[in-house]
Amino acid sequence: MNVIIDICVVPIGVGVSVSAHVAACQEVIREAGLEHRMHAYGTNVEGPWDDVMAAVKRCHEVVHEMGAPRITTTMKISTRTDRVQHMDEKVASVTDRFDGKP
DSSP, X not given: XXXXXXXXXEEESSOSOOHHHHHHHHHHHHHTTOXXXXXXXXXXXXXXXXXXXXXXXXXXXXHHHTTOSEEEEEEEEEOOSSSXXXXXXXXXXXXXXXXXXX
């Protein structure tokens, strides 16, 4: 089953800046070969369920290895059984309605 997730991994107890931790998670997702799009408050990731969830687990492992004693993660998950849909299609279905202009 394919899945699209929106994930935000927040290390706790590492100070104010978390950009190194976010970059490490981006590297994990990239190395997993998953399609992804980082945005201001998280990352959209798509791929096979088990591969995506394995990457989420690995993100936690890596951030803990970097010294974060605690992590809080929020995640939204979307699956479909009627057809395969990709992240870009979901965005285009909305932006096409207003010519992509904000």
